[in-house]
Amino acid sequence: MKKAMVIGSLGFIGFSLSKRLLEEEFEVIGIDHFSEKHDQLKEQKLLEIARNSNLIYINNPVENLILKEVAESCDVLYYCLHDSDINKNNINKKMTKMKDILTKVMDYCNEIMCKFVYLSSYESLNQRNPIGQMKMEEEYEIENYSKLNKNFFFHIVQLPTVYGPWQPDSMTFQQLIMGKDSPSIDPIREDAIFVEDLVEILLELPADLDVNKIIKINSNRKNQWQEGVNLIKGTSNPKQESSELEVKNVKDQEVYHRHLQTTLEEGIRRQKEHYKYLQKLKGLGLI
8 A cells, every 4th residue: 555644734735635645545644733722624624534544643743753653664745834924024933943844854755765745836936925935945955955865856846826625714715705805815826726636736746757856837727816816706807917927838747737627617616615514514513
């Protein structure tokens, strides 16, 4: 049985990935951390997958773990950690902490020859904010590490806005679905892809022999982020947002486009239905 470790397994993308890996009969070691009193949504996610006997969930920050004791072997490690609480005042402290965690994880992958998949974002491409600075620095660390360690193999996946069930309520689509008239604006407005389509791409990466590369995922469609906003708002003649970065297709990455099958209309419909489901659970006092 193939084994995958997902760090950040109860986050937005990490949860969808963990769920899909279990469906593919992977043994999944999910690492995340939450307090039941303060994060009922993560508790609900765990309830959805905890009955699967192939899941080993560890409720502990990765920096507190000795990964070799968690799993002596692993086929692929997905690094889905995302710290949204980064600003110009704390970025140096955050960078130091995240570099230590990243190095620890890469050392583990190098020792056991486990493929490393790092989820980044378009924010790193022009360092448009502190999160982008952090992502760019981590990408740099990964590439340098691979040059010094012959048993370390990686894929860096740079992502546009990702939407779908469980999208955080800090993001524009979700805030609009929740009925907010003046939502916060996502930092990435160049493109948008559905979370389950992304997961299909991530599932393919362990078998990809073309390693140590950066993959820029894009929908191959124009104005998907703005079209999504328009669709939720019901706007017929929208004002188009200007993109800070034009993302073009890279020929050798076009193979991944076959997984991007969900239409914007279908994806947003499913995100809306999931929000209604969560509201029903809240009404029943279950979350």
